[in-house]
Amino acid sequence: MNVRYLALEARAVMRDIRFLVFTVAMPAVLFLVFDGLFGGQAFADGTQASPALMVSMAGYGAMGAALSTGLTIAAERGSGWLRQLRLTPLSGSGYLTAKTTLSMLVALPSVLLVSTLGATVGGVSLTGSQWLVVTLGLWIAVLPFGVLGVALGQLSTSSNAQAMSGALMSVLGLTGGMWIPAEIVPGWMRHVMQATPSFWLREFGLSAFSPVASRTTGLLVLAGWTLAAGLVAITRFRADVARA
């Protein structure tokens, strides 16, 4: 792993105003708004709304950040920068690993920011181990989205990547129960939601404090998505390199 390369890449993302506003700041602001409106309530199953909203928005932001790597990959392919990278010692697997790691790195600020807001002004009170699950645990559970972002970068072109990731984010946000809590939707819709990785990302976060949320199924589904997205990313990357 080339740490210096990774650090330079991460710095470039973190400096991008659009990234900071839409991916990091927006979910944090939404958390404060929703928390102010519904923070004192609880769902029928006993889950407290405040920490649930915190998990939803931290997860949404982290997911968006992880997927955004796909945009830069599509741009690098389109502009010929990837060809330039192939004239360095960086290998193909090194590139894919670096981009996945980058996705994870840039997902971290959303988790940290929303959690910090939850703990300070959001009135969320959890035990130490519960905090560990909703921060570190949630962050690790973002991995399938990091890989999905890399796959998206291979599947899209520099001109349609923005639209594709925007659509994907809306679908994943809705079906993941991040916009409309999965606890209040009809049963059939909850079944649809359970096929998406975003549902299980949220569920994993909720498992820290919710009396009903399960962890094992979620981890299996998330691992399955990671594997599937990884296969797509690798296959498409190889085909792309062979065609270049």
Next chain:
Amino acid sequence: MTNTVVTAGSVVTAPAVRLTGLVKRYGSTVAVGGVDLEIATGEVLALLGPNGAGKSTTIDMMLGLIAPDAGQARLFGRSPREAVVAGQVGAMLQTGALRDGLTVGETVAEIAALHRQPGRVPEVLAETGLTELAKRKCAKLSGGERQRVRFAIALISRPELIVLDEPTAGMDVEARREFWASMRAYSDTGRTVVFATHYLEEAQSFADRVVLLRQGRVIADGTVAQIRAAASGRTIQAVVPNATLEELRRLPGVDHAEVREDRVTLRCGDSDTALRTLLDRYRDAHDVEVTAAGLEDAFITLTESDPEENR
């Protein structure tokens, strides 16, 4: 360095580039139809040819960016990828665009990081005159400045071989002159330079050796002087009153003659003999000019006649 291969117990220095029977097809189109080329260390070679001649495809195979359908490319006796990993090769690709969001300094630093030579950044920026522009975003660079950044990227690993695909495309005259000055400084250190161009004057002024490509094949290979000579010789122009076309055609050394008013144009295989005879026979001939055919003439002559046209 380790540019040596051991053959039958003796150590032989491998050429910088050795292409053997390289073929690349796209569907039914043959982009490169069997190119053999050996480039010695320290040579400055121009790959010259019209658009679609197969220059970029040849370069991509040389660099290991695309796999040939047949034949192989070796750089310094090893595979292109091995040479790239060893930092022996730098390249400016035609489509090697830069990332708009990165500054010049960051762009160069990323490539330096990947070559594990982060300390080279200030040096290379200075060598390419980019120190002042280090903090500027690539999106805000002029065409010539962008090319300089790409040149800087190519120089990071101190490559022994530098490959340039149409390096001056999009540069103005001044930028082009500056670019070639820095390229010359680089090649003067004994390194090998291969560049593709369709600017004849660039091949003429900067290359020791010119390889003409047409329809994916090498149709001529030699020094600029050799290629010129092979294609056409010299041209004599003069005002010769009362000369007939028939007489002029029969002058020794003349291959082809034209007369317009009193002005004659003689294309000569042996211009010295032709000129001596001309001045001897036509005492009132005046305003004589002898010109060597430019590479352009050679280029046109060579690329016009297609030996395989009747296939």
